[in-house]
Amino acid sequence: MxxxxxxxxxxxxxxxxxxxxxxxxxxxxxxxxxxxxxxxxxxxxxxxxxxxxxxxxxxxxxxxxxxxxxxxxxxxxxxxxxxxxxxxxxxxxxxxxxxGGWPSWGSENVIFFHRKVGDIWGVFQYNLSTSETIRVTPEAFDAVTPAAIDETRIAVATIRQKSEFTDVRTETQYRHIEIFDMNTPEQPLQITQNTRAKADHFNPFVMDGGKYIGYHRCKSDLLQHGDDVPRHFHKLQSPHEDVGVFRVSGVFPTFSKDGSKLAFVDNEFKAVWLADSKGLRVVFDVWSH
Known part of the structure; x- marks a missing residue:
């Protein structure tokens, strides 16, 4: 540089x-x-x-x-x-x-990016000199957010098997980080499947010329009726011992005025959940979004 x-x-x-x-x-x-x-x-x-x-x-x-x-x-x-x-x-x-979105340079002449084709996201390589575009990841499963290591190798986040919000997911239905080499496309190097098989991983990034791969990870287990509400206190983040963190899988949260109830929408935008001292439960459900 x-x-x-x-x-x-x-x-x-x-x-x-x-x-x-x-x-x-x-x-x-x-x-x-x-x-x-x-x-x-x-x-x-x-x-x-x-x-x-x-x-x-x-x-x-x-x-x-x-x-x-x-x-x-x-x-x-x-x-x-x-x-x-x-x-x-x-x-x-x-x-x-x-x-196309999420560009990542493999060299001064090569850009990797992701694109949705039909219902499947894929990662592609674009050559600035020839204007040629090549699909790098298989059409069978989702692959997004490429992080280029060099002209032929990229780290991507993949979901090998689709799942519904109500599924109890298997390991192939979690989002994982894999490395694809265009010289051996049929043999991707699986990274996070070996470290945390049942967790979702996002946004890989490359360090030290490809010797290390970084990523984000989150726990996103399926909510069940009657589950206890997990509450974790983080004393290092707050000087007040009574300030805690609720961890739920959903969007648009709102607390009741007295703070005893939490309502939120699930990630499919089909149900309203309520969390309180009695646990987790659905209080409103629809077939459409």
Whole structure:
């Protein structure tokens, strides 16, 4: 990497207020770590996600809403990938991939990205010189959020077997981190299946030239009627011993005024759950979302 560029941090921020309803407001910036000077890389009126810096440090790939409103999508955003210069972002900005997100550079000439095809997410390789796109992961299962190790190897998060929210999941139905090598695509290296088979893993990242793979992990077991409500106290996070953390699998939580009840919606948006001293139970259920 150019030594003149090693002191920059490139990131995405929503610090500028949204200007209109249902509009994205994610913008990519670079900050000079020596001087503190910050510059917006995303052009005015355009919104970008997932910045990825090339190995030389001279180019940035982003997943962009450029020319597109946000229509409420939460999974498949149907955005495109652009490449721009880190030093002169307004001078050089080019769309290189249609319908793709989460870019990751394998080299100055290769970008990996994910895309939804039908009902399945896959990871692809794009060659900037030839404009050739190659699918890297099998069509049989979901693969997302690539982290490139080099031109042919990537770490991805996979779900090998689909599951419903009501399933008691098997090991293949959890999200795991695997490494795919395009030279031996039929033999991916399974990472987290060997460390925590029944947990979900997300967002792999590469350290020390591929010697180490990092990732996020969360516990997301199926809720059952009558389960006890798990409560864990974190004294290091709060000076108050009576401040605890409830861990439930769901969205849009709300507590009753006296704090004795917690209501939330499940991840399928089909049921309202109630958690209190009696345990967990469904209080409202519908067939549609």
């Amino acid at each position: 150019d030594p003149q560029l090693t002191h920059y941090l490139v990131y995405v921020s929503t610090k500028e207020p949204v200007q209109e309803c249902r509009s994205p407001w994610n913008v990519v910036y670079k900050t000079n770590l020596r001087t503190g000077e910050t510059e917006r890389l995303t052009p005015p009126g355009t919104f970008d996600l997932s910045p990825s810096v090339s190995p030389s440090g001279k180019k940035v790939a982003v997943a962009s809403f450029q020319g597109k409103r946000w229509d409420g999508e939460i999974k498949d955003l149907k955005i495109n990938i652009y490449v721009m210069s880190l030093e002169n972002p307004s001078m050089e900005r080019k769309r290189v991939i249609e319908n």
